Amino acid sequence: MDFQTFLQQFVNALSLGSLYALIAIGYTMVYGILRLINFAHGDIFMVGGYLAFYGVSTFLMPWWLAVIVAIALTTIFGVGLERVAYRPLRDSPRISIMISAIGASFLLENLAIVLFDARPKAFHVPEFFATNFILGGVHIASVSLVIPVVTAVILAVLLWVVHSTRVGMAMRAVSTDIEAARLMAIDVDRIVSITFAIGSALAAIGGIMYALKYPRLEPLMGIMPGLKCFIAAVIGGIGSIGGAVLGGLLLGIIELMTVAFLPELTGYKDAFAFVLLIVVLLVKPTGLLGKNQGEKV
């Protein structure tokens, strides 16, 4: 393995990791506020990809317009999902709300099979993203550069929103103690909606970029990335945005590097994330950057 091959793999891993990070942020924000694994997050990611596809292929929009419309619609969709499936159960036992999340994910997948057709669709990649260029002997598709840049920009904006705006302060308050936040006159429902809006928008962006990287859409395409990104969020420390990014990058790098250096393990690729998850849960259940929340009696 020479240095060039290593660099090549590293660039690939970095873009995959950034993609994971983007989706993991959505999980971590929703979990931070509602203590809910949003099982449907991966399916929202799938919806984002399909909407962009239909924008370009059926409604003949220019790709940038299709992307904006897809993100907007997916955001509305995510907020609507929270209204319908999660809000009525907010005071129910956690198992109920988790079953509701699983049911929502199940429903979205089956609806997608009916509405979008089970056969895979080829995603049209605009030329701008498909161009390859060679940098120091390393082949880079421009989409592999776009993904980390987009993730970095979004991360910066998000950190600013969470730490320096009133909405962000309210989010942190709700995530610390939902009842106390309500007593401080914070409109909890509104904050939850905003969180879902941000998470769904990120999922849509992730879905579109995933489709640019692997241009093939399937109704069940959200399941595996969804699970892996949740795992990334847990590894980084769930509830922490920086942790989600760290976990996503780590997972992307481990996954691609292991396959690159130990090709005989390729078949086990999908199991890495789960093994890593279980190790982290056993050794440091709060994740790498997570805070210990203590057990409430």
Place this chain on the structure above:
Amino acid sequence: MNPGLINTGKKLPMSRNQMLTFAAACIGLALLFVFDATFDSFTMQIFKLCAINIILALSLNLINGFTGLFSLGHAGFMAVGAYTCAILTMSPEQKEVNYVLQPIVPWLAHVQLPFLPGLLIGGFLAGFIGWLLGVISLRLRDDYLAIATLGFSEIIRVLLTNAQTVTNGALGLKGLPRFTTMWWAWGSAILITVFLVFLIKSSYGRAFKSIRDNEIAAESMGVDVFGMKVLSFTISSFLAGIAGGLLAHYLTTIDPKQFIFLKTFDILLIVVLGGVGSITGSVIAAIAVTISMEALRFLDGPLNLGFVATTGIPGLRMVFFSALLMVVVIYRQQGLMGKAEFSWDALARIGLLPRRGPKSGKGGR
């Protein structure tokens, strides 16, 4: 309390409830004989699937409903049971036919056991793996446990896909003998149902339920919380393994893709519809869901509703079931039965049986 104890003053050999139970058992047995003789092979396939789904739903309900641990790893344990049983009972000739890419490992090539030992070994292996994973993961709670068990189930599936010389990898196993007759399927289902009814009534069952209701209170009352969780998880995995073995010899072909974690969601659907924490609910829901899965197959075909006509939408059936799951979770969380169980006294309370005298009012709670 056993109502028989309360009615001793009447000097009856059996209480009314015991007689009713005995009569119901006889009628049930007679019905099985009638079904066995009269059902055509298609109906019989569905009837057998009902029994397998009962076992799956009950085993998931034991861990999710009675012990209050949200586990999503059932597909993995089923896979262990199915593969173990299939490999152990397959004839050496059939193995040669199946393992075309790479031959099977020598120590398994000439093994051929009858169905019962194969089934039991599959169950015990699933139980052992369940025990192992339980010891590792049951320190986690709620959603972490759910995602960890889901992870284990996916790891098992990936291992099965890649262990080419043992499981034949992604090709799966074909031509398994059709061992799962109606008597095997329903016999196991009835045996397991009865076992669980007694287990839930025993001190173990009470310990499970106390953990579900309040773990800290249970611990302070002297319940070995961790040990009981592991026990419940192990029994549940064992039963899932048995169901897996039955399923393998019911379908006669298995491959790792069948045991993707979405399979667990199918079982969860049954448990939630029936009532999380009710054996009766699981049994009824398993039968109802299995039959309606078949009955609603027309949804996938061409439809003509008078005002709209479609030319067949594959998948519409599953949309219906997932929407049903959502509606039940949001509007009727307790499902069909809640935590209630069937009893003759309950039937009497709602007026389907004549009420008994005031003396016996305490019985059958």
